[in-house]
Amino acid sequence: xxxxxxxxxxxxxxxxxxxxxxxxxxxxxxxxILAEDYNVIFATDWRKGLELAAHKSPDIILLDIMMPDMDxxxxxxxxxxxxxxxxxxxxxxxxxxxxxxxxxxxxxxAADYIAKPFRPAVVRLRVRNLLQLKLQRDRLxxxxxxxxxxxxxxxxxxxxxxxxxxxxxARMEIPLSAIMLDIDHFKTFxxxxxHTAGDECIRKVAQALAAIPTRAGDLVARYGGEEFACxxxxxDREGAITIAGRLLDAVNGLEIPHAWSNVTGNVSISAxxxxxxxxxxxxxxxLMKLADEMxxxxxxxxxxxxxx
Numbered sequence: 001x002x003x004x005x006x007x008x009x010x011x012x013x014x015x016x017x018x019x020x021x022x023x024x025x026x027x028x029x030x031x032x033i034l035a036e037d038y039n040v041i042f043a044t045d046w047r048k049g050l051e052l053a054a055h056k057s058p059d060i061i062l063l064d065i066m067m068p069d070m071d072x073x074x075x076x077x078x079x080x081x082x083x084x085x086x087x088x089x090x091x092x093x094x095x096x097x098x099x100x101x102x103x104x105x106x107x108x109x110a111a112d113y114i115a116k117p118f119r120p121a122v123v124r125l126r127v128r129n130l131l132q133l134k135l136q137r138d139r140l141x142x143x144x145x146x147x148x149x150x151x152x153x154x155x156x157x158x159x160x161x162x163x164x165x166x167x168x169x170a171r172m173e174i175p176l177s178a179i180m181l182d183i184d185h186f187k188t189f190x191x192x193x194x195h196t197a198g199d200e201c202i203r204k205v206a207q208a209l210a211a212i213p214t215r216a217g218d219l220v221a222r223y224g225g226e227e228f229a230c231x232x233x234x235x236d237r238e239g240a241i242t243i244a245g246r247l248l249d250a251v252n253g254l255e256i257p258h259a260w261s262n263v264t265g266n267v268s269i270s271a272x273x274x275x276x277x278x279x280x281x282x283x284x285x286x287l288m289k290l291a292d293e294m295x296x297x298x299x300x301x302x303x304x305x306x307x308x
Contacts, residue, residue: 014039015131016056016057016058018049018062019040019041020042020043020064033123037124054085060088060089060090060131062093063090063092064092064094065092065101072094076090083163083167089130091113091114092114093116111130150207151207152206152210152222153222154222155222158223161231163284166284172234174233176231176232176276176284177232177235177273177275178240178288179240180223180228180294181228181247181271181272182226182227183269184261184304185258185262189261192259202222204254208253208254209230209250209251211250212230212246236275237273237275241306241308245306247269248269248306252266252304254266263303270305270307271306271307272293272298272308274290274292274294294307
């Protein structure tokens with residue numbers, strides 16, 4: 001029995017539940033209880049379970065404790081040690097019911113327990129309650145990670161994502177690209193058109209930039225003031241230059257008048273590209289410094305261009 005989607009209806013709307021259990025009968029029981037309300041995916045061994053957790057981003061994981069090769073406690077430890085899965089709530093499903101067993105599970109990060117044999121009403125309530133808590137937490141976290149004016153990622157979110165992708169790209173030995181972007185002559189725009197128009201300009205530029213990268217790991221953020229940053233995991237220098245060019249084209253396509261710019265008659269941006277293959281012992285700050293140096297090179301070369 002290999003991992004698969006049991007129910008694909010309403011994908012993108014219904015919460016996704018990952019069940020990790022080596023006994024097919026348990027999976028079938030939980031699927032019968034939950035499939036009407038959720039998308040249920042499953043794995044019958046720890047390797048598949050960790051793979052699905054990392055790549056399918058379930059909202060909750062129901063994890064059996066007693067499994068061959070690696071027990072649920074160790075699987076939970078691995079989930080909680082990985083930046084991509086540590087925030088996924090884990091509910092242990094188990095026949096173990098001693099206080100020591102429960103304390104051990106909670107100590108390593110489990111959110112709740114469901115006892116075997118399953119009682120359908122209890123399973124539904126525990127899953128529903130935990131999903132509601134997760135939704136509230138996710139909403140709060142989204143607010144702290146979003147720039148209030150532009151509604152795109154803020155500097156805090158970018159720095160967090162940079163750390164995560166640096167470690168991931170280091171493990172996979174693949175390139176990580178960063179693009180620093182700055183609105184050309186924004187001070188003169190603000191001085192002559194006013195702060196209200198300046199804020200609206202930043203909002204329009206932000207939305208245009210955020211629409212260009214489309215892969216799951218890509219991120220555009222407001223880095224500060226009129227400056228933006230774009231992170232492109234797994235993208236080499238040539239690919240990053242191509243994306244940077246599209247970012248410039250997107251802003252030029254807005255055709256926001258800027259009569260006080262000596263570059264064009266409209267608002268434009270300059271971009272600097274930095275690319276490295278991360279080292280496990282290295283720091284991501286060097287990548288951003290490189291991109292920033294390239295941004296200044298683009299400005300010195302006349303603005304409204306990409307430097308790499």
